[in-house]
Amino acid sequence: MxxxxxxxxxxxxxxxxxxxxxxxxxxxxxxxxxxxxxxxxxxxxxxxxxxxxxxxxxxxxxxxxxxxxxxxxxxxxxxxxxxxVQDWLVNYVVKKSPHSESLRGEWFADSDPVVASAGWALTSERVVKKPEGLELAALLDIIESDMKDAPERLQWAMNHCLAQIGIEHPEYRERALDIGERLEVLKDYPTPPNCTSPFAPDWINEMVRRRDNP
Missing domain, CATH: 1.10.1240 (Methyltransferase, Methionine Synthase (B12-binding Domains); Chain A, domain 1)
Incomplete structure (x- = not known):
């Protein structure tokens, strides 16, 4: 100490x-x-x-x-x-735990937005690495209805999930882009030069461009 x-x-x-x-x-x-x-x-x-x-x-x-x-x-x-502390706990510890999926399901639905944001962070991980069994359309429904007015940390986590769905799953890309454009969450977020904006449509399009043109 x-x-x-x-x-x-x-x-x-x-x-x-x-x-x-x-x-x-x-x-x-x-x-x-x-x-x-x-x-x-x-x-x-x-x-x-x-x-x-x-x-x-x-x-x-x-x-x-x-x-x-x-x-x-x-x-x-x-x-x-x-x-x-929350971010490191989720990313460095919970994601490596055999209890991660059980906790994801519990935290995702928690009434505390800070706890729920951890559930969404674990869900984003599954969207990328193990989407089998996830109802991506249902996730987009929740994001569409709740993200605009969500508390800041929960909003960030939901926005991350929206972007990952759009990047990783072409069949949902058009809807993910549409949701991002209509909600305009983080559209005006100050982004340094040469960094990708957290605004979901810009984020999705940039990552897809990089993937298609390595």
């Missing part, structure tokens, strides 16, 4: 707080600490239990994902109230 405190940078905290995160540790330096520590699941749990965001991020880098029980992961997600 002392080492993490020494890595705190006021400028990094200022930037992170604009995105809802409450730490100021440079993530490259945090990863260097994790690389040195390697996998230490017991230490990982101690770090998580501190409640400190930087410690929790480090915890997620040195844990053993398959060692967590289903209820444990569910509790961790509901405790992970900052975006970066």
């Amino acid at each position: 002392a080492e993490l405190a020494a890595l705190e940078e006021p400028r990094a905290r200022e930037v992170n707080e604009k995105h809802g995160d409450d730490h100021g540790v440079n993530l490259g330096k945090l990863r260097a600490v994790a690389k040195r520590l390697k996998t230490q699941h017991d230490l990982s749990q101690e770090l998580w239990d501190t409640g400190d965001s930087a410690a929790r991020l480090l915890s997620l880098l040195i844990c053993r994902p398959k060692a967590f029980g289903r209820d444990e992961l569910d509790a961790m997600l509901r405790e992970a109230r900052t975006p970066k």
